[in-house]
Amino acid sequence: MKHILIIMIMVSTAVVAAYAVDSTKPSTHNNYWLYKHGQAAKANEAECLMCHEERVECIECHEDMPPRSHTSTFVNRTHGLESRWKKTSCQTCHREDFCTACHETAFPKSHMKQNFKGGTNTHCGLSCQLPVGTWTNTVSKNCIVCHQTRPQLQSGGLHSIR
Amino acid sequence: MKWISKYKRLSILSALFVLISYSIPVYAYVGDAYVTPDSWSRHLSAYGVKSSINGLDFGDSGTLKIGLTTRAQLRYADEDDWSIYQYAKLRLGGSKVGDGVINMNINVRGAYDDMPVIGDNKYHQFYDGLYTARKYNEFTRSSENMDGDFRIYQANIELNKVIPLTDVSLGRIYLTAFNGYKIDGVNIKIDPVKYLNLNLYYGLPVSYYSNLKTQVAGVSFEIPVEQSGTKIRGEYSYFMHEDGGDLNTHVLHGRIDQSLNFTDILNASIYAEGAVIGKAMVYDIGLEANIDKSKTGISAYVMGQYDKNDGAINPYVSMYESLLSGEREYVMGGVMITQGITDYLMLGVGYEGRFNFNEAYGDRDYHRVFGNIDLVGLIHRNNYLSLIVDYYKVAQYQRLDENAQIMGGFRMTQVFTDKIEAWIGVNVQNYQYHRSPVKLYQWETLGQITNQNLLNENTTVAYIGGMWQVTDWCVLQLDYTFEYADLFKAQDMQPESHTVEMWANFLW
Numbered sequence: 050m051k052h053i054l055i056i057m058i059m060v061s062t063a064v065v066a067a068y069a070v071d072s073t074k075p076s077t078h079n080n081y082w083l084y085k086h087g088q089a090a091k092a093n094e095a096e097c098l099m100c101h102e103e104r105v106e107c108i109e110c111h112e113d114m115p116p117r118s119h120t121s122t123f124v125n126r127t128h129g130l131e132s133r134w135k136k137t138s139c140q141t142c143h144r145e146d147f148c149t150a151c152h153e154t155a156f157p158k159s160h161m162k163q164n165f166k167g168g169t170n171t172h173c174g175l176s177c178q179l180p181v182g183t184w185t186n187t188v189s190k191n192c193i194v195c196h197q198t199r200p201q202l203q204s205g206g207l208h209s210i211r
Numbered sequence: 212m213k214w215i216s217k218y219k220r221l222s223i224l225s226a227l228f229v230l231i232s233y234s235i236p237v238y239a240y241v242g243d244a245y246v247t248p249d250s251w252s253r254h255l256s257a258y259g260v261k262s263s264i265n266g267l268d269f270g271d272s273g274t275l276k277i278g279l280t281t282r283a284q285l286r287y288a289d290e291d292d293w294s295i296y297q298y299a300k301l302r303l304g305g306s307k308v309g310d311g312v313i314n315m316n317i318n319v320r321g322a323y324d325d326m327p328v329i330g331d332n333k334y335h336q337f338y339d340g341l342y343t344a345r346k347y348n349e350f351t352r353s354s355e356n357m358d359g360d361f362r363i364y365q366a367n368i369e370l371n372k373v374i375p376l377t378d379v380s381l382g383r384i385y386l387t388a389f390n391g392y393k394i395d396g397v398n399i400k401i402d403p404v405k406y407l408n409l410n411l412y413y414g415l416p417v418s419y420y421s422n423l424k425t426q427v428a429g430v431s432f433e434i435p436v437e438q439s440g441t442k443i444r445g446e447y448s449y450f451m452h453e454d455g456g457d458l459n460t461h462v463l464h465g466r467i468d469q470s471l472n473f474t475d476i477l478n479a480s481i482y483a484e485g486a487v488i489g490k491a492m493v494y495d496i497g498l499e500a501n502i503d504k505s506k507t508g509i510s511a512y513v514m515g516q517y518d519k520n521d522g523a524i525n526p527y528v529s530m531y532e533s534l535l536s537g538e539r540e541y542v543m544g545g546v547m548i549t550q551g552i553t554d555y556l557m558l559g560v561g562y563e564g565r566f567n568f569n570e571a572y573g574d575r576d577y578h579r580v581f582g583n584i585d586l587v588g589l590i591h592r593n594n595y596l597s598l599i600v601d602y603y604k605v606a607q608y609q610r611l612d613e614n615a616q617i618m619g620g621f622r623m624t625q626v627f628t629d630k631i632e633a634w635i636g637v638n639v640q641n642y643q644y645h646r647s648p649v650k651l652y653q654w655e656t657l658g659q660i661t662n663q664n665l666l667n668e669n670t671t672v673a674y675i676g677g678m679w680q681v682t683d684w685c686v687l688q689l690d691y692t693f694e695y696a697d698l699f700k701a702q703d704m705q706p707e708s709h710t711v712e713m714w715a716n717f718l719w
Contacts, residue, residue, distance in 0.1 A: 079245040080585050080597050081549055081559055083255070085510060088497060092442070092468045092480060094387060101262070103276065103302055104385070108318065108364050109258040112419075116256045117638070121288070121336060121708055122670040122696040130614065130644050134565065134575040134605050137514070137543070145529045150420035151343040 087141070111142045244554045245587055247624070248595055250632040250678050254622040257676060259688035259714030260298050267719055273306035273313070277719040288699075288708035292337035296322045311373035318364040336704075344419050362419060365393075376402050386412055387431065390446065390464060393417045394427060408433050416450070416527045424453040425527050431464075440470035450525040460525035463487040477502055488528055489520040506551025510561075515542035539569040545579075555589040558582070575614070576606040593626035599638075615643040630680040640670045668697040676712075688714040 077089070090097050101107065110116065123131070132139055132148075252258070263276035278300035286292040298320050306313040326335055326342045335342075344360050367382030378400040386392040387410070396414015403409070410431040416423050429448035436442070445465045452458030466484040471477065479500035486493050497512035519539055545563035552558060563579040581601040590596060598621050605614035620638035627633065644666055676690030692710040700706035 074246050074249070076246055078247060079549075079557070080247055080251075080583055081508065081510075081547070082247070084547060084561075085499060088480075088482060088499065091466070091484075092482060102304065103262050103278075103300060103316070103318070104365065105260055105262045105278075105300070105318075106252070109252070109260065110256060112364060113260075113320065114256045114258045115340060117254070117636075117672060117674065117692070118640075120640075120670055120672055120694050120696065122640075122668075122694070122698050124339060125336065126698055127642055127644075130642070131616070134577040134603065134614075136574075144418075145526060146418045146421040146423065147340070147343070151338070151340070 245551065245557055245585065248593075248626050248632055250634060251595065251622075251624055253634045253676060253678075253690070254597075254624070254636050257674070257688075257690040257692065257712045259678070259686075259690070259712070259716070260300075261686045261716045261718060263300070263302070263718045264683055266302075266304075271307045273303050275719075276300070276302040276304070279717045281715045283713045284710065285712075286337055286708060286710045288336055289705045290336045292325065292335070294322060294324045294341060296320060308370075308373050310375070312371050313373065314369040314371065315367070316369075317366045319366070320360075320362045320364065322360040322362075324360065336708075378402075383417065384414075386410075387446075390448070390462075392427065392448075396427075406434055406436060408435075410446075418527070421526070423527050425458075425525055426451045427527070429462075440472065442466075442468040450527055452525050457489075457523040458525050460489050460528055461487070462489075462528055475503060489524045490518055491520050492517045506557075508549040508559075509546070510548075511544070511546040513542065513544040516540050539567060539574060541565060541567045541574065549583075555587050557585040557587065559585070578604045578606075591625070594623070595625075596621065596623045615641075617641045631677070633675075633677040635675045636673070638672045640672075641667070642670070643667050668701070669695075670697065671695045684718050686714075686716040686718065688712075688716075690714075 077085070098104075119128075259282065260280045261278065263278050266274040266276040268274050278298070280296075280298040280300075282296040282298070284292075284294045284296075299317070300319075301315070301317040303313075303315040322341055324341050326338070341360060344362070363383050365383050365385065367380055367384045370377075370379040370381075372378065380398040380400075381396075383393070383395050384398055386394065386398060394412065394414030394416055396412060398410055398412040401409045401411075410433075411429075412431075413428045414426070416425050416427055427448055427450050429446060431444065431446035434441075434443040443466075446463070448462045448464075450458075450460045450462065452460075464484075464486045466482060469481045471479040471481070477500060479498065481498050482496070484495045493514070493516045495512065495514040497514075498510065500509045501507070502509075517540055543563065543565035545561060547559060547561035549557060549559040560582045561580070563581075564577065566576050567574045579602065582599070584598040586594075586596040588594060599619065601618045603614075603616040605616075607613040618638055618640045620636060622634070622636040624632060624634045672692065672694050674690060674692040676688065678686065678688045680686045690712045692712075694708045694710075696706050696708070
């Protein structure tokens, strides 16, 4: 088995070594093009469209598919943190409509708790998306991520602030 | 026993062959030593929609490019999720009409998501943009009742010089990269003289996530001076909201680009850009320079916001307002230097920092340093390897301690043939943060944050994938991603998640 494996590696290496693939991409398209292509496109978009006339590559990253950095950790927790310092990075693809839309539709896990809405002290101690504490140590700061006005109680008064 | 010794000899020869093959460096890409492979962007996302390769040539009637892509995504963790996407692209380019040409573009996406029905208050670990978009089916522009997702990325017709000196674009179009606006409407470009062109546009800005209730009308000009390598541009847009008042917003934009080319010595470009958005002013000044002889690249920029909007602003241009970007003045800047050491080794280092003049809604000052080590064709012919590190140090705030984020890992792509490429990569992200994600600025005197314990969590992402161009009209791609998150482990949830994505492109 070991020998077969070695032979396979040898054959595949020989096949690979037989090719020297020419790139048709400009020399600017190296590993740092990620950081630079935005300004280059602003300076001369027509040059970009000579090859990318269907705009597939633009749509790919800026409109269609989240990057690998948007892990489930990012989606559930850390995007809020990062948006506080990487705003200009967020703005590459997102505007405020995206933030607002998701925070209106994606219910945090904490909100699935029984009697979350109704009972006294059943919802004010929970953080956004994942529970990370009790009501005594996480005050309403987490609520305002989505609920940006003080809610009205069933009794008619405004919700108190802890 | 004789056949065994034969195999032993064969094994030694094979091992030597492999060793020699891998130790002799050969340019991965003839003539462009540092150019990354075509599939290099798979390290940023697993995206697998391909551009059409040749198209169908109909002579003066134009070239027709057709693309159909099916994408299936499966995700497993505590919860499962699967989605199926169908993409369709069509471009008819270069159809001659009189002295001009006509181009047509269509690019659409349909999607099915197995997520719960919107509005049933069920939590799902894999809530994502697709789920969000489903509530706001942008095709209808106003409906909040339709399930499913259908997007039109672009659907337009371009009449270039069919009318003398004039280009007309009609439909769902992208305006210039200057501002990135996408509208349902019309853009008319007029080239009266060599050194001037004008654009007039009107339409409805496009959002996949909400009904913007906005119209935009604008005019822009461009003065390209080829002899001096100068380009001057200006633009005025007026965004009109259904509700009127402060939501009607004026946007004024200007930019100057200057290229400097000294053959075999220096290639550089400098830009200065500014915009007035409502009352706020933003600016961005930068430099990009390459010294070919020393294989050195230098990039630098300074950008910021001067003055702020006190009142409301149109939601389509509110990127400088409210949740996403704060409403206060700031300045940030960065510099990056890349240095080629040999034909096979390139180093890059960079710094970026941001300073906010006022403490607004959660805005944070930070310092960032990052670096790359790129090995091109060193490990093996047509191999590209990059080692990366990226560190953010976020300054402490009035009632929030400092945060930090560090990421490290590697990215590697191997081009086997001009039809087969494969990639593999690992990223480890470490977050050090405190419990509160949001600063309670307007209520800060009413309560005390009593528990600000430091959390120190890792997220590890590993992925592997490959692309195979079976024929000129068929390209297949497979990608697998593994994620391990301390965050979920701490919540007694399954820390591992698995994602498999399959793509099938049919292109003509």
